[in-house]
Amino acid sequence: MLKLQKPSQPFRLEEGGEIDRLAPLAFRFDNRRCIGYRGDTLASALLANGVRLVGRSFKYHRPRGIYTDGSDEPNALVELRTGDRREPNTRATTIELFAGLEARSQNRWPNLQTDIMQVTSLFAPIIPAGFYYKTFMGMPGWRFYEHFIRRAAGLGRPTADPDPDRYDRMHAFCDVLVVGAGPAGLAAALAAGRAGARVMLLEESDAPGGRLRADRERLDGAPAREWVTRTVDELDAMPDVTVLTRTTGFGHYDGTVISALERVADHKPVPDPFEVRQRVWHIRARRVVLATGASERPLVFAGNDRPGVMLAGAARSYVNRFAVRPGSRAAVFANNDDGYRTAIDLARAGIEVRTVIDCRAGGQGAGREQAAALGIECLDATAVTATHGHLGLTGIETAQLSADGRGIIGQPRLHSVDLLAVAGGWSPNIQLHGHIGAAPVYDAELAGFVAGSGPGASRSAGAVNGAWSLGECLRQGSDAGGEAARLLGFNPGAPELPVTEEAPVGPIRPMWRLPGRGKKFVDLQDDVTVDDIELAHREGYQSVEHLKRYTTLGMGTDQGRTSSVNGLAIMAEERGIAVAEAGITRSRPPVVPVALGAIAAGDVGMHFAPTRRTPMHDWHEANGAVFDHAGHWLRPQYYLRPGEDAGDMNRAIAREVIGTRSAVGMVDVSTLGKIDIQGRDAAEFLNRVYINGWSTLPVGRARYGLMQREDGIVFDDGTTSRVGEHRYFMTTTTANAGMVMAHLEEYLGVHWRDLDVTLASVTEQWGTLALAGPRSRDVLARVVDGLDVSDEGLPYMGVRDASIAGVAVRLFRISFSGELAYEVAAPADHAARVWEVLVDAGAGHGLIPYGTEAMGIMRIEKGHVAGGELDGRTTAVDLGLGRMVSRRKFHIGHAMAGRDGLTAASRPGFVGLVPVDSVSRPRAGSILVADPQARPPVDKLGHVSSSAWLSPSLPHPIALGFVKGGRERIGSTVWAMFPMRNEAIEVRVVDPVFLDPDGERLHG
Amino acid sequence: MIRITCPYCGPRDHQEFAYVGDATLTRPSDDAGADAWYDFVYLRDNPRGPHLEYWQHVHGCRAFVKVLRDTLTHEVLATGTAADDLVAGGR
């Protein structure tokens, strides 16, 4: 018979807590099999199983345990899950336990107990702040060292596989958004909800309640949990109230927008079918109540990082909420009354609480007597001065503090404990306030920074606002929620607040660091010690922002929530100034780590950017096209024939060039930008936007135009046709289509509002193709109806309406290839049909489709400028197009183009380049120099802008470029250098028109 | 995540807009001197506080919207068409 072994959780309490003892969950940590319960976090389940050592520290590889119970955890970072869901640096304190969870400790080798890298601890005195950078940065080989340094100081390993999960993005709107569902947030949501406002309430953990889940508070004479349940039930019943749990507000932006991360399925082994893993919310609220609570601060004493040292509030949370004993024999170290409340809660849970060590000499509240009545020793004006234990706490030393708190009196005393709960006061979580520029203000009485007033419609309530008592939190929350509703026109009515039972507390005594020998950690995650801060002070890094960057204080995943205030206060002490004067670093989003996948949400893979396909795309695909990306467009690069593969690319490209130049070729040019320009002032508008003149262009004619920017540099080119008395059809390059449109709109909308011109982008309304080659007219003549396509009927640069196979088309006799050529524009829905009709008609004439490679080669052969030449640095004169500039009118860039620098004779001019050996291929981007052997610095003569590696029409490769002297250098040679490939090619400077310089082919 | 009220479309998220530039500049006359053109093309003030600027409603009506915006707080103080004189009413 199978014998079931009782789950062994030696540190689990028999009763109490919010865990479900009927729902045991098996999990593994470093391959150790453990059992926890539903309701546990990984941290509480580890503690229940007696696991205290969970990781090694970032820099010194010191043993570390669980320090907090929430998202401010600096220590207990683990690698969660396996395979493609493996995620590093997840906080054990926020991971809800699920069946089959697998986690591993980080930053150790070969294992957690024996970590070889801990030897760095031996060298710790010689690894001060900034050590790595001071030592290695700027040294030859920094890149080489960096690899090993990162490995030594690294955290977890992310998966290298694609993320199998999906993420979601949601935009929401509400009247009142409440961030944080502790007592203040619940009271705020209730007040606003009862007033009838549309409310959203965000809670980071799995359920509302905040500290009411962790502390034994009473409201209305009953455990506070009952009030929480009642309140949540009431909120749930309100139709306009949304409560989002497992949701952290991580960013606060202008316009009262809060961004939040909802962990939809992180508490499950894997998301349910069709469920997203996480969702980012962008919530635009009319009013915001920030009730983000406070994070407890550690006390900074020697050996304060040992596993077994834990924040007091976390210790209470583990016994009260999770029914776990975080130790067996405890001491509590505090500078405020939280020490006594913690001692009482721990003692109630059956932990042997030996001592409460209070820095204060007196002034304690009622808690001290209650603790003493339980038989707990209470030491005043005392501090912990050292801790003991190799992989976990075994004992502490305490000593009497001198009056100023900087020294000790008498001999230290040894206490044998395995748990030290530390209460150093609370730091309001004002990160979200900081995002919108609300300056932090130091409140000496609270010993913490609260948010000053900031822009926008946000206010805070509860602990984040410095309210330390439950009653005050509830009152502030209710007031803030009611006020928000009232400002929006709702009537909140009189607040109803539950009755609290709170004992009076004494004031805190800020103790930023305590005497004693040994490492005193300020920032546990980044291994920043008091010594590092003192060093930063000595070296002059005294402002809080410099301190942060020099020591890495507060730069970890916890963003310094437990460390920032202690660190800057210690710096203030070093400088002899008040903490208020030192200030605190500016917080920036996100407050908690947010996966990039969640930010990207659905915008991944094919959804990252649109794919634009031309109307003829399906034909290209069916006929062997290999596609290339041109912006978002897919364009045929070349066409392979049956039996060919990518290795036949050059053969295909040569075939397309030769086919076009010898017979007829056809290319899809639908991606060119097209703009319909109409209005009485359309010609005047064109006169102003192009450098050449348009007044004389008759209806039915096209003209090549060149546009400048206002600074006199060429911007774009294309042909524009006059298709009516006051109507023009402009084309732009594919790359600049959107920019040209916005450019023209800006001039009409801002500068020339008096012109009667309207624009419409019609790029996607027309499918266009170019038919080029000596037989192009023959093909066209077979299919065109209603038009004589002879030289008389459709002369060079003529534009006519006609029809092909019943489709109304516009025909342009223009040429980019230098051949007799036509462009046919058809309505997009019918363009594929026109293309196919032309393919059929051309079958007997040797028609061949060609792609962008052949098109590029043919334009280089003709010396036509394109993207490589219109690179945002060249003028019309540089391009050899200076003759186009009209002297009879003003145009954009007219004034600036005349500047000395743009007209200097020394500017490189446009030329053709041919390798002297007729074989070598000068790359685009090569630098032109006179002497390939010259030692740097070498005078640059120019550069290669475009290159055709094969020119089927010519017996050698060709290139275009710019060289000082321009055409005056024709006949001489220079060298094209490409140092990254160690290439030096001697090239002869030639005329940029390599083929048919007289244009005989063009005119057919 | 400011909102801009397009005079044609109403209040819209700023993601629908493209920032264009300084709306206090006037394009010089075509025959203005080199200095005037140099100022217009290259020189911009970088004020702390209210600033008049153009935003194009690119994912909307594509109008050029004049926006008076506080560069310190990002608050949009007034918006109008390119023809509107915002400074007088906006402050």
Ligand SMILES: [Zn+2]
């Ligand atoms: Zn609009």
